[in-house]
Amino acid sequence: MRSLALKITVNFMVLLFLSLTAAGVFLRQAVKSVLDGAGLTPSQVNTAAGHLEGILLLSAVAIVVVMAVGTFLISREIIMPLRALLPLTRRIAEGDLEQRLEVQNHDEIGVLSHHLNVMVETLRNTLREIVEERNKIQAIIASMGDALLTVDQVGRIMLLNPAAEAMLGKKEEEVVRKYLLEVIRSHEVDKMVKEIIASGEPREIETRLFPTTNQFFKINGSPIISTQKRVVGAALTIRDMTAMRRLEKMRTEFVANVSHELRTPLTSIRGFVETLLEGAMEDPQLCRRFLSIINKEARRLQQLIDDLLTLSRLESGGIERSRGMTVFKPVLDGVLATVEHLAAEKGIILETAIAEDIPPLAMGENYLSQVLLNLIDNAIKYTPAGGRVTVRAAKEEDGIRVEVEDTGIGIPAESLPRVFERFYRVDKARSREMGGTGLGLAIVKHIVEVHGGRVGVESRPGQGSRFFFIVPAAEEGKN
Numbered sequence: 001m002r003s004l005a006l007k008i009t010v011n012f013m014v015l016l017f018l019s020l021t022a023a024g025v026f027l028r029q030a031v032k033s034v035l036d037g038a039g040l041t042p043s044q045v046n047t048a049a050g051h052l053e054g055i056l057l058l059s060a061v062a063i064v065v066v067m068a069v070g071t072f073l074i075s076r077e078i079i080m081p082l083r084a085l086l087p088l089t090r091r092i093a094e095g096d097l098e099q100r101l102e103v104q105n106h107d108e109i110g111v112l113s114h115h116l117n118v119m120v121e122t123l124r125n126t127l128r129e130i131v132e133e134r135n136k137i138q139a140i141i142a143s144m145g146d147a148l149l150t151v152d153q154v155g156r157i158m159l160l161n162p163a164a165e166a167m168l169g170k171k172e173e174e175v176v177r178k179y180l181l182e183v184i185r186s187h188e189v190d191k192m193v194k195e196i197i198a199s200g201e202p203r204e205i206e207t208r209l210f211p212t213t214n215q216f217f218k219i220n221g222s223p224i225i226s227t228q229k230r231v232v233g234a235a236l237t238i239r240d241m242t243a244m245r246r247l248e249k250m251r252t253e254f255v256a257n258v259s260h261e262l263r264t265p266l267t268s269i270r271g272f273v274e275t276l277l278e279g280a281m282e283d284p285q286l287c288r289r290f291l292s293i294i295n296k297e298a299r300r301l302q303q304l305i306d307d308l309l310t311l312s313r314l315e316s317g318g319i320e321r322s323r324g325m326t327v328f329k330p331v332l333d334g335v336l337a338t339v340e341h342l343a344a345e346k347g348i349i350l351e352t353a354i355a356e357d358i359p360p361l362a363m364g365e366n367y368l369s370q371v372l373l374n375l376i377d378n379a380i381k382y383t384p385a386g387g388r389v390t391v392r393a394a395k396e397e398d399g400i401r402v403e404v405e406d407t408g409i410g411i412p413a414e415s416l417p418r419v420f421e422r423f424y425r426v427d428k429a430r431s432r433e434m435g436g437t438g439l440g441l442a443i444v445k446h447i448v449e450v451h452g453g454r455v456g457v458e459s460r461p462g463q464g465s466r467f468f469f470i471v472p473a474a475e476e477g478k479n
Contacts, residue, residue, distance in 0.1 A: 085113065092116075097124040147238040150224065153197055155180050155190070158233065167238065184209055189219060189236075196221045196234040206241065215242045262304065265297040310370075310443055325360035325474035326368050328393055328400070335372045336391075339380060346385045350376075355394040360474040363451045371447050374440040375404040375467050383408035383464070399453060399473055405466040411459040419457055420445040444469070 088099045097120055141148055147164035151157055156179055160172040168175070168183060175183045181190045192203045202222045209217050218241045224233040272290045281287050336350055343350050361368060372391075379389045387407040394401055411419060418424045422442045445455050453471035 085116075089116070092120055097127065144237075148235065149180075149238075150233055150235045151180050151193055152233045153231065155193060155197075157183060164238065167240070185211075192219065192221055193234050193236070196223050197231050200225070200231045209238070215240060216245055217241060262301070265301040265304075268297045269294050269301075304439070308439065310439075326363055326365045327360050328358050328368070328402075329354060331365055331368050332372060332391060332393075335369055335376060338373065339376055342377070342380050343389065346380065346383070346387075348380055348383055348385070349388045351388060351390040353390065353392045358393055358395055358400055361400055362472045362474040363447075363453075367447045367451070371444050371469065372402075372404075374444050375469075378440060379404050379406035379408065379465070379467070382406065387464075395473070396470065399470045401468060401470045403466055403468040405464065407464040410461040410463050411457070411465055412461055416457055416459060420455060441467075 091099050099120065100117055141159075141161045144161055144163055147167045148159075148161040149157055149164045150159045156177055157175050160168070160175065165171055170183070180193060181187070184190075186207060186209050188205060188207045189209070192205055195201075196203050200223045202220065204218070204220050206216060206218050208215060218239045220237045220239075222235050223231045224235055226232045272294050276287060276290055280290060332352065332354070336352075340350065363371075376389060376391065383389060383406045389407075390403075390405045392403040392405070415424075420441045422439055448455050448469045448471060451471050453469055455467070455469045457465060457467050459465035
């Protein structure tokens with residue numbers, strides 16, 4: 001501002017000097033004309049003119065000095081309010097929009113200060129709205145379960161959400177500004193993005209993003225349109241469909257298995273009934289034999305339906321984790337009493353090895369009984385005559401571990417990961433012959449997991465099997 005005041009003063013002095021110089025020349029010529037007309041000699045005229053010029057020069061200097069000082073003071077008074085605005089406007093320019101200019105006068109500078117205040121307030125409100133909208137969008141993007149990424153018009157990645165970072169195993173800063181094909185090596189996805197940008201229309205595909213895995217992803221792509229109605233990029237949402245496809249496959253297999261398991265006993269029952277109606281009833285011995293088979297198949301059918309209902313209730317969350325306290329030994333004794341005759345028929349020895357310091361289990365008595373009955377019954381069924389079934393229980397750091405070990409036929413290594421699946425049988429013909437439904441181990445797994453535990457199996461063909469489950473101990477004081 002000092003330079004501005006100086007410029008005003010200098011310019012005014014120059015204009016004043018030029019004006020006084022012109023006025024002096026004009027006055028000198030006028031004075032000479034007057035003196036020449038007065039009849040004075042040339043020397044007298046020159047002397048009088050010089051004396052007058054000296055007076056005019058001193059007067060001009062005095063006028064210039066006075067006018068310069070006055071101009072400087074006046075310009076300073078004008079510029080000082082502007083100078084006071086400088087620190088505030090500098091902070092505003094640096095982004096501090098909380099500043100407010102003081103309006104001291106109601107002249108043009110006061111009006112300017114007021115307008116600046118209004119402009120800053122408007123800008124502050126606008127920025128606040130922009131930040132709020134940005135935060136909302138970021139929160140929505142971050143909370144999305146599906147992966148989201150955006151690319152510009154040439155296919156470079158602009159944005160990733162946390163789900164996309166987890167899917168790709170990379171942070172946003174690692175892939176931003178990289179081409180999509182460098183990050184997701186799928187020509188199908190790259191082709192889809194190019195079609196979206198070229199046509200401005202959404203696209204949808206299902207594909208494998210990673211050649212080394214069997215994961216399937218559903219990708220929905222939409223164009224990003226600018227305010228000028230131009231396509232400036234594309235937004236992709238990616239959903240992992242692997243689990244859904246697996247569930248669809250499991251559902252299809254489940255329906256097929258249930259249909260097959262229900263059809264088998266029903267076909268058998270219908271066949272024997274028709275045989276009886278065609279005349280077999282006349283033979284009492286044959287009739288009794290057929291009715292015994294029908295009764296066996298009906299029980300098997302009833303057991304299958306009961307198991308299906310139990311499994312459905314478990315999988316649909318129909319039971320809650322028990323908060324009771326179940327003492328292990330009495331429940332085990334009851335189960336052993338139930339299966340004792342089955343073991344005696346095959347000459348199988350039932351043994352127990354139960355630690356004395358086992359605390360109560362955090363599982364309902366009925367559920368514990370069902371788990372033990374399924375495991376021990378299976379062990380007896382698949383153990384040859386003269387074998388041994390041993391039940392062990394001991395306390396561990398993460399709960400109570402219960403094992404049911406047999407000396408039976410064992411399970412092949414390739415079948416171990418699937419033995420707890422619904423309707424999975426290692427030997428379908430043998431299992432069906434023994435009256436198994438293929439759902440017992442699935443029920444065991446669901447009951448144990450609902451109660452916060454886990455199940456497992458260890459086995460080798462011809463060397464028997466060891467099924468185990470671990471459940472938490474009950475917390476004292478809770479019933």
